[in-house]
Amino acid sequence: MYVKRLALYGLELPRIEGPVNLAKIIIETAREDGLELEDGDVVVVTSKVLLKSKGLLANLKDIRPGVRARLIHKLTGKDPVEAEIVLQNSEKVYAVIPTGFLRDRLSEISKDLEAARKALESVKALMIVRMRNGIIASDAGVDYSNVPPGYAITSNHDFDALAKELREGIKRITGRDVAVVVADTEVFLSNGKVGSIDVAVGSSGIDPLAREFGERDIYGRPKFGGLDIVVDELCAAAALLMKQASEGVPVVIVKGLKYRKSENGVKDVLIAGRRGTVSVLVKILLLNILLKILHIL
Amino acid sequence: MYVKRLALYGLELPRIEGPVNLAKIIIETAREDGLELEDGDVVVVTSKVLLKSKGLLANLKDIRPGVRARLIHKLTGKDPVEAEIVLQNSEKVYAVIPTGFLRDRLSEISKDLEAARKALESVKALMIVRMRNGIIASDAGVDYSNVPPGYAITSNHDFDALAKELREGIKRITGRDVAVVVADTEVFLSNGKVGSIDVAVGSSGIDPLAREFGERDIYGRPKFGGLDIVVDELCAAAALLMKQASEGVPVVIVKGLKYRKSENGVKDVLIAGRRGTVSVLVKILLLNILLKILHIL
Incomplete structure (x- = not known):
């Protein structure tokens, strides 16, 4: 065999x-x-x-955007209700990534340009977060597709x-x-x-x-x-x-x-959020700053 | 059906x-x-x-560690020949990550502790690089396992x-x-x-x-x-x-x-190394610094 x-x-x-x-x-x-x-x-x-x-399912009617969600909306255009759902389900926000840079690439990644433009308009920025359940996810997994209108799911x-x-x-x-x-x-930057x-x-x-x-x-x-x-x-x-x-x-x-x-x-x-993870990350960061100063990197 | x-x-x-x-x-x-x-x-x-x-296959006898490789060796303990192979095959080094933090976790990730300790000793640090072929890889894919002794492969x-x-x-x-x-x-930090x-x-x-x-x-x-x-x-x-x-x-x-x-x-x-990628990354970084200053993140 x-x-x-x-x-x-x-x-x-x-x-x-x-x-x-x-x-x-x-x-x-x-x-x-x-x-x-x-x-x-x-x-x-x-x-x-x-x-x-x-x-x-989360009922979107129950969501009232707070100050942080409204500020994220002002700065990135991200839907404030969506930003609020993400914040409510997150323990830590690592970064906010505007999606506008995809605009010039739509013809490469889609067969239906008009639909692609609408999809891109619907998510102006992705928030990279650690959810309360300990998992790292973009936008806490908020997703409306194939979910009845007025509702959303999250991954928390x-x-x-x-x-x-x-x-x-x-x-x-x-x-x-x-x-x-x-x-x-999940969105990935997989080896380039x-x-x-x-x-x-x-x-x-x-x-x-x-x-x-x-x-x-x-x-x-x-x-x-x-x-x-x-x-x-x-x-x-x-x-x-x-x-x-x-x-x-x-x-x-x-x-x-x-x-x-x-x-x-x-x-x-899961290792994210484990005791000791932050101090390991700080040590790695310091080493890399040193390597940059020494012009090795 | x-x-x-x-x-x-x-x-x-x-x-x-x-x-x-x-x-x-x-x-x-x-x-x-x-x-x-x-x-x-x-x-x-x-x-x-x-x-x-x-x-x-790369013949390890042909590799002479240069100054940068020897400095990386001094600072992290990484094998200088290996560091040199990585550098020769790379266009850009993003970061160097010591592997020592795995030491306390060996019993979780291995069934043969002694062999695991040896394996960890053999790679004291991982270099995250963009290779000359445009792909991002840890250690430029350098790998000795299942390769005849004295030789290595790379992913470049x-x-x-x-x-x-x-x-x-x-x-x-x-x-x-x-x-x-x-x-x-490839090594991944997949959603935690x-x-x-x-x-x-x-x-x-x-x-x-x-x-x-x-x-x-x-x-x-x-x-x-x-x-x-x-x-x-x-x-x-x-x-x-x-x-x-x-x-x-x-x-x-x-x-x-x-x-x-x-x-x-x-x-x-591949998008790594594409024209415009750096300016997109800088914009994302500036936005996130602003969000941190405003205490939104």
Whole structure:
């Protein structure tokens, strides 16, 4: 056997608007095509469909922009209601990034220029924040697309707990032990490319990290590496089947993956906000200032 | 049909040390298990196996550390030969990040503490650079693992051209039109998690980006999003099958993906180093300083 195999099945679910039993819908949709969940499968689900299935939407009518949100609006043009939702869900704002610089690139990144211009107008600036749940996200994950008008979702939820609930729901109906990973689309500057990749905001039943740092290579030498963020790789893989704009495929079932089971979730591997992180960052900053002064960088 | 399907096949190749015809080896290994390449398949290959198959290794004996490399060594303990390779392959050094802060976390990220300590000792600092090929990478991708002793690889190569060559090699032997994506492991701070994810450093035959910015959602509203870095998602997906430390699976064949064909490669979507990027960054920085002064952040 020279070939190892992994199969991904994307499920087109019916439109979900109110609270529903998502585990049941996933299992039934899969069965309609003869697909059964088995022990060891990984179910990747978008944060959006998960929140919609639990009715966890923010009502925009309840949001009153405060002073900070109105100042951000004045300085960047960002919608004040949106700025307020972001602030309410954030523990720390790292930066505010105006999106105007994308204007000259719209023809490169879009097939429908007029729609692209409207989309860009709708988000004049992105706020990079650490949410109250400890996860770093742009605009606290605020998202209106495929959400009923007047509502929005955010990513400031305990997605590990929601993943666990879905996993237990699947176990109750099928008797099968699966892992659940919750995917969210995030903006990345990935080694020089700008765009989005789906990453994990919650998980249950799978170790988020491959803890193989220092494993030996084919020549027997310990290797600096082996710390793959497995849950992020699962979300990125699932994104290949999940179409983003039209609701498309919000659930992907992965069969054939070898992984370590774990009751730890994404929040257990977050380092942002950990005690000691700031002092490490300050030391790195000072070193780099020194290197610049010495003209090494 | 509620189910969309994607299949990934990881190939265990024989150990590659000198220059070989990689296209031929991939096709033969797949055939031994009854797997045939078809039009539209995507072949994801690690940068390492691609470079080894072309004999593109750096001989460490040829590297003489200069003044800058020796100063970096003095200040951070980083191996001076390694620092010199990084500098020779880089256009710009953004930062130097000592790895000592990982010491207290080794028991969390490794199963073999002694090997992990050795691995950490071997890389005392990571340099974040823009390589001469325009790609941002830690340590210019310098990597000794699974490379014959006395040699190293870097990521400062024209991987788009190497991808194209492999794609044409496959076409010559099989007559099939496939896309090729070159994967490299990169360190990420992904929404608060630290670890590595595989991303693309080269591609041929597939558009690196999903250019669907502003596409309409199920309520007909243009959406801020739809700019997935498809080639990165392919590499992350492939990484689920490619074991890192032991050489494992350096090639993954993806079947069933819908994608847009393109003669553009990764280098055509890089924004780092583009004219105008610096002035955009300066504007963003000034805005954020203003927001801090106003106590909004």
